[in-house]
Amino acid sequence: MTIDLGLLVLTAASIGVVHTLLGPDHYVPFVAMSAARRWTTSRTLWITSLCGVGHVLGSVAIGAIGIGIGVSLHRLEWLEGVRGDAAAWLLTGFGLAYLAWGLRHAWRARPHVHEHVHADGTHHGHRHTHQGGHLHPHVDESRARSITPWALFVIFVLGPCEPLIPVLMYPASQHSVWGTVAVVLAFGAATIATMLSVVWLALRGIERLPMDAMQRYSHALAGGALSLCGLGIVFLGL
Numbered sequence: 001m002t003i004d005l006g007l008l009v010l011t012a013a014s015i016g017v018v019h020t021l022l023g024p025d026h027y028v029p030f031v032a033m034s035a036a037r038r039w040t041t042s043r044t045l046w047i048t049s050l051c052g053v054g055h056v057l058g059s060v061a062i063g064a065i066g067i068g069i070g071v072s073l074h075r076l077e078w079l080e081g082v083r084g085d086a087a088a089w090l091l092t093g094f095g096l097a098y099l100a101w102g103l104r105h106a107w108r109a110r111p112h113v114h115e116h117v118h119a120d121g122t123h124h125g126h127r128h129t130h131q132g133g134h135l136h137p138h139v140d141e142s143r144a145r146s147i148t149p150w151a152l153f154v155i156f157v158l159g160p161c162e163p164l165i166p167v168l169m170y171p172a173s174q175h176s177v178w179g180t181v182a183v184v185l186a187f188g189a190a191t192i193a194t195m196l197s198v199v200w201l202a203l204r205g206i207e208r209l210p211m212d213a214m215q216r217y218s219h220a221l222a223g224g225a226l227s228l229c230g231l232g233i234v235f236l237g238l
Helices: 003-022 028-037 041-069 073-108 141-158 164-173 177-207 211-236
Strands: 112-117 123-128
Touching: 003 164, 003 177, 028 041, 028 141, 028 177, 028 211, 041 073, 041 141, 041 164, 041 177, 073 141, 073 164, 073 211, 164 177
Parallel strands: none
Antiparallel strands: 112 123
């Protein structure tokens, strides 16, 4: 590996770390959905890894095709911008839909009292919610659980890694296949490792919080977090 290529690989890895840390959409959705869905740590990290790989490979595919047919850097960056806007709006829409579902879920879970009057004139009441043993059968929780990871995966595949394209162009312009591969691997490994690290640390922190009091609104809070991430990308360029 030449000094120039070594420096480029180090730069790609550094950009991957900084790009991920500065983009809350790289980790907030997984932390929020894990808390709401009560995913295990291993399941959360597996879903994070899958989405991270899709996130990187989406931009790699665009870059490889663009380089192969000789598309200019400006046009590739424009395409990545369009993909970024589409992914941001999808994340916002998914978050708002999940927020609405979460508010409905919280409303159904509100504690209330049922009064019962017996034949001898005595009466009593019991306090309960329409969750758990009282859950109505038309609420399909299992289907929602299965859809959520795939919805996140699709959004992350569409979401671009904007810094990757310019970094890829240099080794490609030097006709260095191995240099291009090294840059992709460095950027991808740094991005996914940073995603996993931040998610793991956040999950450890959440375990120390009194989550029982907020559990009723966990789905609504998760939806709000996702929609705020999407809006932050659209309007703040996060």
